[in-house]
Amino acid sequence: xxxxxxxxxxxxxxxxxxxxxxxxxxxxxxxxxxxxxxxxxxxxxxxxxxxxxxxxxxxxxxxxxxxxxxxxxxxxxxxxxxxxxxxxxxxxxxxxxxxxxxxxxxxxxxxxxxxxxxxxxxxxxxxxxxxxxxxxxxxxxxxxxxxxxxxxxxxxxxxxxxxxxxxxxxxxxxxxxxxxxxxxxxxxxxxxxxxxxxxxxxxxxxxxxxxxxxxxxxxxxxxxxxxxxxxxxxxxxxxxxxxxxxxxxxxxxxxxxxxxxxxxxxxxxx
Amino acid sequence: xxxxxxxxxxxxxxxxxxxxxxxxxxxxxxxxxxxxxxxxxxxxxxxxxxxxxxxxxxxxxxxxxxxxxxxxxxxxxxxxxxxxxxxxxxxxxxxxxxxxxxxxxxxxxxxxxxxxxxxxxxxxxxxxxxxxxxxxxxxxxxxxxxxxxxxxxxxxxxxxxxxxxxxxxxxxxxxxxxxxxxxxxxxxxxxxxxxxxxxxxxxxxxxxxxxxxxxxxxxxxxxxxx
Amino acid sequence: xxxxxxxxxxxxxxxxxxxxxxxxxxxxxxxxxxxxxxxxxxxxxxxxxxxxxxxxxxxxxxxxxxxxxxxxxxxxxxxxxxxxxxxxxxxxxxxxxxxxxxxxxxxxxxxxxxxxxxxxxxxxxxxxxxxxxxxxxxxxxxxxxxxxxxxxxxxxxxxxxxxxxxxxxxxxxxxxxxxxxxxxxxxxxxxxxxxxxxxxxxxxxxxxxxxxxxxxxxxxxxxxxxxxxxxxxxxxxxxxxxxxxxxxxxxxxxxxxxxxxxxxxxxxxxxxxxxxxxxxxxxxxxxxxxxxxxxxxxxxxxxxxxxxxxxx
Numbered sequence: 001x002x003x004x005x006x007x008x009x010x011x012x013x014x015x016x017x018x019x020x021x022x023x024x025x026x027x028x029x030x031x032x033x034x035x036x037x038x039x040x041x042x043x044x045x046x047x048x049x050x051x052x053x054x055x056x057x058x059x060x061x062x063x064x065x066x067x068x069x070x071x072x073x074x075x076x077x078x079x080x081x082x083x084x085x086x087x088x089x090x091x092x093x094x095x096x097x098x099x100x101x102x103x104x105x106x107x108x109x110x111x112x113x114x115x116x117x118x119x120x121x122x123x124x125x126x127x128x129x130x131x132x133x134x135x136x137x138x139x140x141x142x143x144x145x146x147x148x149x150x151x152x153x154x155x156x157x158x159x160x161x162x163x164x165x166x167x168x169x170x171x172x173x174x175x176x177x178x179x180x181x182x183x184x185x186x187x188x189x190x191x192x193x194x195x196x197x198x199x200x201x202x203x204x205x206x207x208x209x210x211x212x213x214x215x216x217x218x219x220x221x222x223x224x225x226x227x228x229x230x231x232x233x234x235x236x237x238x239x240x241x242x243x244x245x246x247x248x249x250x251x252x253x254x255x256x257x258x259x260x261x262x263x264x265x266x267x268x269x270x
Numbered sequence: 271x272x273x274x275x276x277x278x279x280x281x282x283x284x285x286x287x288x289x290x291x292x293x294x295x296x297x298x299x300x301x302x303x304x305x306x307x308x309x310x311x312x313x314x315x316x317x318x319x320x321x322x323x324x325x326x327x328x329x330x331x332x333x334x335x336x337x338x339x340x341x342x343x344x345x346x347x348x349x350x351x352x353x354x355x356x357x358x359x360x361x362x363x364x365x366x367x368x369x370x371x372x373x374x375x376x377x378x379x380x381x382x383x384x385x386x387x388x389x390x391x392x393x394x395x396x397x398x399x400x401x402x403x404x405x406x407x408x409x410x411x412x413x414x415x416x417x418x419x420x421x422x423x424x425x426x427x428x429x430x431x432x433x434x435x436x437x438x439x440x441x442x443x444x445x446x447x448x449x450x451x452x453x454x455x456x457x458x459x460x461x462x463x464x465x466x467x468x469x470x471x472x473x474x475x476x477x478x479x480x481x482x483x484x485x486x487x488x489x490x491x492x493x494x495x496x
Numbered sequence: 497x498x499x500x501x502x503x504x505x506x507x508x509x510x511x512x513x514x515x516x517x518x519x520x521x522x523x524x525x526x527x528x529x530x531x532x533x534x535x536x537x538x539x540x541x542x543x544x545x546x547x548x549x550x551x552x553x554x555x556x557x558x559x560x561x562x563x564x565x566x567x568x569x570x571x572x573x574x575x576x577x578x579x580x581x582x583x584x585x586x587x588x589x590x591x592x593x594x595x596x597x598x599x600x601x602x603x604x605x606x607x608x609x610x611x612x613x614x615x616x617x618x619x620x621x622x623x624x625x626x627x628x629x630x631x632x633x634x635x636x637x638x639x640x641x642x643x644x645x646x647x648x649x650x651x652x653x654x655x656x657x658x659x660x661x662x663x664x665x666x667x668x669x670x671x672x673x674x675x676x677x678x679x680x681x682x683x684x685x686x687x688x689x690x691x692x693x694x695x696x697x698x699x700x701x702x703x704x705x706x707x708x709x710x711x712x713x714x715x716x717x718x719x720x721x722x723x724x725x726x727x728x729x730x731x732x733x734x735x736x737x738x739x740x741x742x743x744x745x746x747x748x749x750x751x752x753x754x755x756x757x758x759x760x761x762x763x764x765x766x767x768x769x770x771x772x773x774x775x776x777x778x779x780x781x782x783x784x785x786x787x788x789x790x791x792x793x794x795x796x797x798x799x800x801x802x803x804x805x806x807x808x
Binding site: 315318320327329332333336339340341342344345346349354356357382398402 | 687691693694695697701702704747748749750
């Protein structure tokens with residue numbers, strides 16, 4: 001019994017000591033930018049991190065390896081992955097954690113308490129905000145030149161499309177997601193459709209197959225269905241929609257807004 | 271006429287009845303008496319062919335009414351009686367009508383069975399057995415829970431049925447009813463038939479099985495209606 | 497009564513073919529044949545199967561609270577279908593979907609009938625059914641969590657609160673044979689269920705093969721409910737409500753309720769589905785209410801009423 005009490009007292013005494021001991025180590029590690037170890041917990045952050053600073057990656061999220069979702073799947077196959085779990089992240093001793101705009105609140109709070117820098121990445125919804133976010137993250141990761149190069153490539157692709165756009169009457173396009181959800185004005189998909197010279201008729205509401213069949217758009221833009229079965233994607237295979245022309249875009253290009261989104265514009269403008 | 275011979279009758283692992291050699295002739299009302307748990311109901315179920323390894327009785331000739339027979343749904347009295355025609359595969363109106371009248375529930379034929387008195391409901395269940403027009407009736411305590419007048423009515427009906435040529439075998443707890451109406455009393459105690467004969471002569475043995483004394487009681491008693 | 501029910505079904509069918517998101521009236525042939533016809537046909541098929549199954553189950557178990565949804569049979573069917581669908585079996589072999597649904601329902605029925613054989617008392621059977629529903633709902637969520645599709649869990653509302661929107665004729669083709677077969681099996685049980693009203697012993701002495709009748713009930717319910725749940729998800733309370741609506745009109749003889757319950761179930765589910773389609777036209781709703789939600793809203797007060805009457 002006395003031993004137990006002693007052990008408890010020792011534990012209690014040790015608690016305030018731990019953070020104090022950790023601080024100097026972290027300060028030392030954060031100084032040289034090249035040696036930074038960065039963990040990404042979010043698919044969109046994975047894309048940016050691997051493209052801008054592959055040398056600094058400590059781990060990416062598990063979704064980064066899925067070629068249907070991520071634009072950096074080949075690179076991510078060789079990288080370590082981690083779940084949004086404080087213990088797993090701490091075991092990697094990262095200097096910085098990149099997270100999405102929402103979610104993982106408790107995990108991030110715990111990591112911040114341990115002195116790890118948390119950066120939340122934005123969700124760009126048009127090409128201007130893509131430029132701003134790319135520049136911000138490039139500066140944050142200490143790779144401004146790579147950021148400029150990515151944006152220059154993006155602008156070249158966009159310029160090629162707009163110079164090619166002929167004067168013929170533009171098509172009315174509707175971007176549908178599984179189960180009939182549509183993208184509304186102000187969304188990334190809306191920006192992509194407009195950049196590709198299409199008129200986006202999506203209103204951001206769910207449409208039924210019957211509405212679509214009754215008033216079909218000129219073209220239906222859909223993300224490539226994943227290989228696994230899902231009732232929501234079966235929706236897009238309904239025979240009543242078979243007659244409407246379709247354009248298919250890899251979902252990885254539209255899920256996260258980034259310099260790669262210009263590829264979606266190029267695909268749709270073909 | 272019905273007959274059953276079995277060295278022992280089991281329910282699961284338990285031997286409930288031993289050395290059974292039972293026969294009952296047409297035209298008799300047989301009362302099966304004995305204390306709770308003696309094996310009366312099991313004997314009746316064995317006669318009905320409900321126990322495993324028992325020969326199934328012909329449903330057109332043998333009608334069985336379990337203890338506290340109830341109908342799960344609120345059928346009309348006529349619908350309940352009509353169930354007795356299932357073994358014949360018909361819904362012939364004449365036997366159903368005869369059964370309803372014989373059991374004194376003709377005036378209730380369109381009434382739901384959950385809206386009649388306990389005695390009337392019991393008679394409706396009996397009408398189901400009558401509608402089969404069987405040669406053998408196997409009835410487990412048809413008078414339980416009934417008021418004395420209703421119990422006498424039912425016993426008189428069964429007595430008349432036996433007189434008309436049927437073999438009626440009744441499990442009875444009320445010894446006075448057995449004494450008054452039965453042609454034959456069989457006393458079962460601890461799984462064996464311990465007495466079998468005219469009810470009056472069997473009374474001492476029945477009383478012993480119940481742990482009761484017997485004798486002449488000169489106090490006033492209730493009698494069935496004239 | 498039968499005549500009125502058939503008339504009602506014809507009227508509802510005409511309405512159903514004339515109402516949809518594209519507006520009222522006769523739509524163009526594509527919408528009529530590819531969208532509204534499958535939806536109408538499935539509502540009739542699934543509803544008829546559920547109504548008849550409810551009447552048969554209540555008769556066989558001698559319990560007015562018996563219903564395939566309440567007792568967890570629908571949940572078992574959904575579980576079977578979820579496994580066949582999300583692991584890609586039904587993509588390779590389409591009939592695997594209804595087959596897995598009816599296999600699941602068969603397991604559920606067998607469990608309940610075994611339980612009913614041992615303890616036939618009403619409340620304990622219902623408790624066994626509640627345990628089965630809870631277990632299947634949990635296993636369904638687990639199966640969706642473990643599915644190879646990371647988004648499968650998002651589809652749980654479909655399986656727990658079913659619907660008929662945007663089905664195709666191939667769904668009708670999958671569901672029709674098992675539901676029709678199940679209904680045929682159940683419709684022939686009338687006399688047996690009548691006899692069972694007197695209890696299993698009395699029914700046996702009436703010359704009824706009690707065990708066979710119960711097994712056929714289980715098989716029929718598994719076919720009708722299993723295939724229905726595989727294409728429509730979990731739709732509850734139809735089987736509970738329909739026989740209760742009919743008893744005051746037709747009497748309580750179980751055999752007399754079977755065919756009418758088939759018709760009334762079909763009419764009821766089609767009416768509920770019509771309501772689901774009309775709701776977004778008259779109310780400020782972004783989408784249709786789930787069909788299973790509507791039937792539950794309709795059925796739950798019934799359950800309370802029946803429970804109050806059955807309670808001692």
